[in-house]
Amino acid sequence: MSEGAKRPLKVAVLGCGSVGSQVVRLLGEQAGDLEARVGAPVELVGVAVRRLDGPRDVEVPDGLLTTDALGLATRDDVDLVVEVIGGIEPARSLILGALENGASVVTANKALLAEDGPTLFEAAAKAGRDLYYEAAVAGAIPILRPLRESLAGDKVTRVLGIVNGTTNFILDKMDTSGAGFSEALEEAQELGYAEADPTADVEGFDAAAKAAILASLAFHSRVTAADVYREGISEVTAADVASAREMASVVKLLAICELSPQGVSARVHPAMIPRSHPLASVHGAYNAVFVESEAAGQLMFYGPGAGGSPTASAVLGDLVTVARNRLADTRGAGESAYADRAVLPMGETLTRYHVAIDVDDKAGVLAAIAQAFADHGVSLQTVRQQGRGEDAELVVVSHEARDAQLSATVRALRSMEIVREVTSVMRVEGGDE
Ligand SMILES: NC(=O)C1=CN([C@@H]2O[C@H](COP(=O)(O)OP(=O)(O)OC[C@H]3O[C@@H](n4cnc5c(N)ncnc54)[C@H](O)[C@@H]3O)[C@@H](O)[C@H]2O)C=CC1
Ligand SMILES: N[C@@H](CC=O)C(=O)O
Numbered sequence: 554m555s556e557g558a559k560r561p562l563k564v565a566v567l568g569c570g571s572v573g574s575q576v577v578r579l580l581g582e583q584a585g586d587l588e589a590r591v592g593a594p595v596e597l598v599g600v601a602v603r604r605l606d607g608p609r610d611v612e613v614p615d616g617l618l619t620t621d622a623l624g625l626a627t628r629d630d631v632d633l634v635v636e637v638i639g640g641i642e643p644a645r646s647l648i649l650g651a652l653e654n655g656a657s658v659v660t661a662n663k664a665l666l667a668e669d670g671p672t673l674f675e676a677a678a679k680a681g682r683d684l685y686y687e688a689a690v691a692g693a694i695p696i697l698r699p700l701r702e703s704l705a706g707d708k709v710t711r712v713l714g715i716v717n718g719t720t721n722f723i724l725d726k727m728d729t730s731g732a733g734f735s736e737a738l739e740e741a742q743e744l745g746y747a748e749a750d751p752t753a754d755v756e757g758f759d760a761a762a763k764a765a766i767l768a769s770l771a772f773h774s775r776v777t778a779a780d781v782y783r784e785g786i787s788e789v790t791a792a793d794v795a796s797a798r799e800m801a802s803v804v805k806l807l808a809i810c811e812l813s814p815q816g817v818s819a820r821v822h823p824a825m826i827p828r829s830h831p832l833a834s835v836h837g838a839y840n841a842v843f844v845e846s847e848a849a850g851q852l853m854f855y856g857p858g859a860g861g862s863p864t865a866s867a868v869l870g871d872l873v874t875v876a877r878n879r880l881a882d883t884r885g886a887g888e889s890a891y892a893d894r895a896v897l898p899m900g901e902t903l904t905r906y907h908v909a910i911d912v913d914d915k916a917g918v919l920a921a922i923a924q925a926f927a928d929h930g931v932s933l934q935t936v937r938q939q940g941r942g943e944d945a946e947l948v949v950v951s952h953e954a955r956d957a958q959l960s961a962t963v964r965a966l967r968s969m970e971i972v973r974e975v976t977s978v979m980r981v982e983g984g985d986e
């Protein structure tokens with residue numbers, strides 16, 4: 554080492570799948586730039602894998618592979634640990650072990666952060682080390698750092714976004730080609746967007762974990778995945794998509810985090826948004842997040858929310874920050890949960906519904922349907938009849954009401970004699986209230 558040169562910062566990567574392989578690749582390809590940006594060499598000293606002979610998308614330098622992830626994460630010479638295994642265990646034990654042993658940690662693990670973030674943040678604070686996780690929400694899109702740092706002087710009131718690439722791809726396909734859900738899912742799997750078991754994506758668990766992380770940062774409160782109301786897209790039908798089209802709208806799976814005088818709410822569900830809304834033009838596997846804050850107004854963040862290489866970009870960004878902190882013998886901002894706001898139940902949240910109802914086409918039907926809404930304190934924005942006679946369908950869009958009032962109205966409609974079937978129920982976002 555030349556005089557004045559800094560000792561290398563030693564990095565361990567845990568997991569070498571879609572994201573891990575790209576982290577390893579970038580660490581090799583960008584070594585010179587990383588050294589210049591950090592102020593010291595960044596040296597990969599180990600890669601933990603499940604099987605030494607497994608197929609990999611990157612060539613790992615000789616002697617670096619190990620199946621002993623805990624041994625690597627807690628090695629005394631390791632400064633920085635990148636956890637890209639995913640899931641709850643062993644990821645949690647590995648991160649805790651690394652922090653306790655004095656390493657700083659970068660992770661992309663939204664499932665773990667949303668389930669048990671506070672345990673990890675407390676361990677990082679106790680160890681005086683960093684825990685960074687930009688890749689955990691919306692992949693490459695810088696969204697957590699803006700919330701934690703750039704907007705730290707503002708008051709965020711709402712975060713609204715498309716944060717799951719797989720479901721956006723499926724809904725986009727259903728909209729543009731008229732494909733059914735299963736057909737669109739099959740294509741997403743063929744293209745490698747959806748997992749072989751796509752439940753976490755399709756049923757909204759992945760988006761709900763991201764909503765919990767976004768709400769926690771935006772509102773300085775602890776919000777976990779269990780606090781997030783969640784509905785996936787497996788029940789979205791071609792009829793729902795067609796009904797949205799009739800209204801010049803499109804169906805998107807949205808994550809919505811809101812601040813109100815009573816507390817905060819976080820929810821994930823499919824919703825119709827007008828085609829004129831900027832989120833309507835987010836196509837394929839792309840993500841976009843809207844942030845509304847008191848002083849800044851509206852901000853929009855857009856880009857690739859999934860995929861090995863984009864996600865690795867966010868991991869490397871964190872790695873550089875954490876490495877710089879390490880050299881400066883400091884740490885970045887830790888968890889900020891001082892506001893400790895209550896999380897409101899979904900029933901208390903203000904929403905709007907679009908309801909399509911297959912009815913008998915006879916005098917008085919319209920009035921009876923309108924009365925069912927009025928009985929639950931819900932006022933109507935528009936009522937439209939499609940078809941006649943046997944094919945008659947009423948399409949109702951409500952004004953804003955508590956979600957509990959709206960869902961009670963739908964239950965009442967289903968029990969009415971004049972209603973043959975409630976064919977589509979979907980929340981509406983992004984238009985006039
Ligand atoms: N793939 C993506 O587009 C994105 C992924 N993420 C997150 O990144 C993390 C990694 O995701 P992917 O790379 O897509 O998953 P993956 O399944 O492709 O890779 C995980 C790897 O970890 C390995 N592994 C499992 N147990 C292990 C153990 N005990 N020791 C060592 N290796 C072990 C697996 O064999 C696999 O190769 C997850 O937390 C995921 O939620 C975040 C944003 C986007
Ligand atoms: N499966 C996720 C990947 C990134 O978080 C998605 O489809 O968005």
Ligand code: NA
Pocket residue numbers: 687688689690691692693694695696697867
């Ligand atoms: Na991100």
